[in-house]
Amino acid sequence: MPRTPSLAALVLGGAGLIPFLGLGALVILGQSLFGLAPRPLLAAYGAVIASFLGGLRWGAAAASPEGKAVDYAVSVVPSLIAWAALFAPAPWDLRALGALVLAWGLVDQDLPRRGLVPAWLGRLRMVLSGVAGLALLAAGFLGPVS
Template structure:
């Protein structure tokens, strides 16, 4: 497995943070430049990304010759929690999603240790999940609603 992240993973991963950072800033500032509140947009994007993170674990389990049933079960947790968070009232929607994304960056650290994904992916996930989770939490704690 490659030791360093492919440039595309770095660029696309960083690009995926733009909606988190931009929408969180708009939520915190109370701005609605799109004619719609940025809060539901941020919550929806957070839920989509949380589901993507579960898919990463599912894919790692499927690619492993010894795919464990527990990995498949754990893989559905982010989607279920994120979906439930979309029904939570503000500010709990963003707080739950932020905690979920942050925690999942740590939960998935067993994947590189077990050799299911390259080590660079574990490091990249920590950074991306850290920034995304903190943006969601900041919007959830610093917004007016």
Template sequence: MHRAAPPAALILGAAGLIPFLGLSALVILGQPLLGLAPRPMLAAYGAVIASFLGGLRWGAAAASPEGRGVDYAVSVAPSLLAWAALFAPAPWDLRALGALVLAWGLVDQDLPRRGLVPAWLGRLRLALSGVAGLALLAAGVWGST
């Protein structure tokens, strides 16, 4: 039986896309947000969310009876890569973060296949990572530096 995603996961997941979409639009339009440059805010939010994604794998490994060491090691990669991306010059910061978020949506697809997370989470992760990653990439390609 395939269980549907809980409404809270859908609502909070969708709400988490608002900063990606809004800040990316402001970066592309070259508009400040309350007098602040949106680019560093978008990069910081992207890095925070990338770290959150790594935490998902860490939690799955901790909840698994086998608790494979490789899952723990892989779980820290998004945080480290996102932190490094913050040091990259514009536009490469947002491009790297966008590629990371997109790729991690695919990397984590082994979790539902292995039964470590529900199938709905794998589908939700693909959708959310797709939108967030494309928003970061769009801002990195079409945004002002």
């Protein structure tokens, strides 16, 4: 496995934070995005990314010779929680998604320890999940309720 992330992983991972930071700022400032309310856009993006994070574990399980059933089962948890969060009233939607994204960065730290993904991915996930989760939480705590 490669010891360092590729440029593509760094650039695309960093670019994935732009909607979290931009929409989060708009929520906090109470501004719209081309006439659209940023809160549902941020919540939808957070739910999509949470599902993507579950897919990472599914892919790691599929690539592993053992392919443990528990990894497949755990991999669907972010999608289910994120989907439920979309039905939560403001501000709990963004708070739940923020907590989920932060927690899942920690949950997935077993993947590099078990050798299922490269060590750099665990470190990158902590940074990306940290920024994304904090942006969701900031919008959920600092933004207007409606």
